[in-house]
Amino acid sequence: MDAPISVDKFRFLVYRFKERLWVKPLTFCVLSIAAVFTAKIADGLPIAEHLPVIDQASVEALLSIMASSMLVIATFSAGTMVNAYASASRSSTPRSVSLLIADDVSQNALSTFVGAFIFSVVALTTAKNAFFADAGVFLLFVLTGIVFAVVILTFIRWVDSVARLGRVGSTVKKVEDAASKAIHHRINNPRLAGTIPPNINALVEQGAQPIFTDEIGYVQLVDIPKAHTWASNNNARVHIQVLPGDFVTPDKPLAYIESNAATGQQLKHGAITASKGTLISAFNIGDERSFEADPRFGLIVLAEIGARALSPSVNDPGTAISIIGSYTRLLTYWSRKENNNVNHSEKKDSQHSDKNKQLEKYTNVTVPKLNTADMFNDAFTPIARDGANMIEVSVQLLKSLEALSKLPDEDVSVNAINTAKSTYKRSLKKLSFEDDIATLEKHYFLK
Known part of the structure; x- marks a missing residue:
């Protein structure tokens, strides 16, 4: 019997839920309410009479402090996240915002603060209405201490993360990681199996x-x-x-x-x-592309960030050079893919052929392969076009393409050479200073 939902479909749904900012806070709220009423269980246990007696007024004081502070912190964290999303949209590209929303550190921080607020309000209300006996008050005190510790640790971790949230460098790293995951999944599932x-x-x-x-x-x-x-x-x-x-x-x-x-x-x-x-x-x-199953989308978003950095209003070639480094890593990783020359299987040994057959799990479905030429075009063309008049960008492009052209994967190597030719031609037409042209010629490896 077939599974009601495939692994790929499950991964897709999980990724969609991670992009919904309300899911984790709602989950933490439910868990917080459940934790409060769990304390009542201690009143009916045989060990209840052996537990220390805690002054209920001290527990209520702790809960009052938490209730008054957590809502402020939760509001502040939500505002900080919204500002980070707006900053990322302006400084990089709107397509990267979904990755920031799905950021686990920020979601966990907001969820912890909201959950702690709900916990303190519900616990304070039940405690003031004499819902707990001595054992329940003790367990509530223990739970309050645990919640305090979790909030403090989460806040410290979040402060370290929020300083970079929405920054161009942090956004580039998140997009590269998303593209790397998509490429990894496609390598393990050539032609989607x-x-x-x-x-x-x-x-x-x-x-x-x-x-x-x-x-x-x-x-x-x-x-x-x-x-x-x-x-x-x-x-x-x-x-x-x-x-x-x-x-x-x-x-x-x-x-x-x-x-x-x-x-x-x-x-x-x-x-x-x-x-x-x-x-x-x-x-x-x-309506929009997804990072999860689309390796090319990550490359396109990186190209958008690089193109914006090279615009006259921003004039930040350093970011474009950093993105070229990301492309070199991603396409080097892509060159390790299985089934590269699947249309020339007669050249493969029997062991490799058997491995390819194992990767083709769904024999009643045929799927076209991901076109490496399209990946190179998505990645390098925008930066080569907008950075053609900047010698530092052109040189870095040629260095990256030279490294990719030397990889054993013929598919990647050929496309790197073709991209280098077009990059050289673009730069040669845009550069006018003789020393820049000489530098370009020096780094052009196809002579």
Whole structure:
């Protein structure tokens, strides 16, 4: 029996919940209320008469201090976070704000402060109404002490984090980390664990049927296990045509459906129409791209930050140079991908071929590979264009591309060389000072 939800779908939903700022505070509020009423349990335990007696007035005093201070701190932390989001939107790019919202340190801090406020209010109210006996008061005192310790530790950690929240350097690091996670996931799931697509034009001539969506937006997730299950139940193969990050419209096919001739059954158009809704639901489409399953989106957001840094109003080539370093790390990591030359499998040894087969878990679904040329274009073109007149940026680009061109992955190496050629041409047209041109020539490695 198939799992009710795939691992990829679960990861996608978890990531979506992390972007909702209310989820953790609500969870902490529920836990805080539960903790207060847990103290009542101590009154009915046999050990209750052996517990120390705590003056209830002292506990109420502690709770009053917490109640009066936590709301102020929670309000302050929320205001600080909102200011950081606005700052990040202005100084880097609005596309990075979702990563700041999902930041665990900030969410945990806000949640802890709100949870401590709710705990203190509920505990103070119950204590003043004689809800607890001596044992309950003692346990409430212990819980209050624990909450105080958690609040202090959280505040210290949050102060260290809030100093960098919304800064360009911190935002670049968060975007790079998000892109790295997406690349790591794609490396472990080449073609999203689907198989190599056939010649689609030939399949269309043979009667493969396209499926479309009425929505307009970006593909955020393709649930390959769900598509595989649908194909198995309908004696068909599904040939996916879009990847996470692609922009889709009602006239663009999401996939083609090929009947399985080996079963002796042909899919009728009516059968497709009746069940295509299930298959279409495997494609999550939204107004914005998502970092979670889209490696290219992280590269694009970094490029936006770099392009803004190179604008005349900002004039910050240092940030662009830092982002070029991020690209070098990310694309070097991408060069370690499995199944690089999957279309030339005859050149691979049997051990590597067996490994590739293990990675293709969903044999009824074919998926196009992520295009490395598109990744290089997303990453380097905006910075090469806007920084062409800055010799320091052009030199750093050429150094990065030279390093990438020497990697053993032919796919990455070829694209690095092609990008270096275009970068050199752009800079040569923009630079006018002779010494800058000489420096550019010195660092151009394709001579």
